[in-house]
Amino acid sequence: MKSYEYFEATADIGFKAYGKDLNEAFENASMAMFNIITDTCDVEPKTEISFEIASEDYVSLLYDYLEELLFHHEVDFMLFSEFNVKIDENLNLKATIKGEGINWDKHERKTEIKAITFHKMEVVQTDGVKLRAIVDL
């Protein structure tokens, strides 16, 4: 099974991410997101960042998580290629993400993501987990 795939949205781009559980689906969503910005194959997992977030429902948790990734990308000026996510039953998420500082001589420069949208955002938990998100470019 694919870990993620993209779909078209007129001005922007959407992705679906899959996993056997929430953790894996969120990790795959992270890969989908960073492969919009660059080619993650060239991003070495040299530096580690950890964070925790909590939200009121699964869709909001996905939104908040992707926002947090974007925040670290912009503010720490980094690209990420490894993601470890642990979500508990109380909607608390712990993440450890690994990557390195942006170097546009080495990393492919693709597209800037402005923001995460709630548009058609979905977290479906039946026979594995399926996530859907659209990002604003």
Added chain:
Amino acid sequence: MTIKDEIKKVRDNVYEIPGTYNKKMRASGRFYIADEYFDDLEEGAIEQIINIACLPGVQRYSIGLPDIHFGYGFPIGGVAAFSMRNGIVSPGGVGFDINCGVRLIKSNLTMDDIEGHIDELSEKLFKNIPSGVGSKGKIRLEEGEIDNVLDNGAEWAVENGYGWPEDLEVLEENGKMVDADSSIVSDKAKKRGIPQLGSLGSGNHFLEIQEVEEIFNEEVAEVFGLKKGMIVVMVHSGSRGCGHQVCSDYLRIMDKAYKKYKIQLDDRQLACAPLDSKEAQNYIQAMAAAANYAWANRQMMTHWIRETFEDVLGKSAKDMEMDIVYDVAHNIVKMENHKVYNREEDLLVHRKGATRAFGPGREEVPEKYRAVGQPVLIPGTMGTASYVLHGTEKAMEETFGSTAHGAGRILSRSKAKKDYDADEITKDLESKGIKIKATSKHVIEEEAPWAYKDVDSVVRVSDSTGIAKLVAKLKPIAVCKG
């Protein structure tokens, strides 16, 4: 029956969805769209116009402009005004890129003056003005200085040596919304804003050297200081990560607020709050702060554009008369006074992908333009013309003083990437005498001119319906893309 069967033609290029279309509508819907594009109009965008016509306190019409397309919650290319007494404010009605806008700088140069220097000018502009994904501004703000940027906008920039004091007179809001309150802006938004101040951004944002190719209205062009053959510079940019974060923060806050205040919504992305609520007031102040960031940002870029021209052409920017013509916001919410059924009312006007087009006499319009109406700047896409129009009385009567903002995308980015090749686009543009500099081939493909609606048609509809009148056509010479 589809929705389109319910839409009535009002006059050429103007359509109406009657307020009786469904029971929840509190106003009618209006579209200003080319008759020949009517069949292509997305049903999703029509539904969004209807959804907005259902919101509390909405006034007269929920409006779709000639470049309308489907957006998140609110369409892009839309205007909606709400009563200050029982209305709402919605971050979705402004969009992620708060005060994304356009600035036009004139000069006394002609093609003869720059002909041998175009390569050098575009190389140096590209170098001096950071752009593209993951780009940082060139400056380092002192601790806490971001608050001054957010509170004072372009005024902060001028005080810190970016540009001339008289620049402020020709910016919408003079480049500073007084409602701004930096203390309401989240640390996250500030942290995203600090490193990116003084950068162009990416996607459809651009910096372009242009030539005034055609004048449609000599009298107004003279008032705006434009004449045929003049070299001008256009900047299209916004509030960067700072504004995106303010929008995201308040989408989350409003998502809780609309439930708390029991507002019925057909789409979660219309999340909003009553104007007298704390959530609404905070959003308005934070939005104003992000708008100020964008004005400071465009002001800094103006300074570097002037420096680059000075460096390459060996004359001072003052000698080259590189004055700002105007600077417009096209994603913003503002309190304005408008006539509603012959009564003057204070309204909260949301413009998302819409340009203010105030007509003659309005005090918000700089004094030197007041007799003819404000300059309206409508950027084209990469390789296509841009336009200057002026605001009209008709826009005041019908669209809360608003008109279109640009071309509007019709092809998805991935489709554009599949269909077009960066090298071919570059060659094609060069054959037309247009130089292009971009941070990546991706952006050239994604922004292929054919991925957008024809800007000429968008402008023609604005002009023919009277919600802005044509003044000048600007032809691209060199484009810098993020």
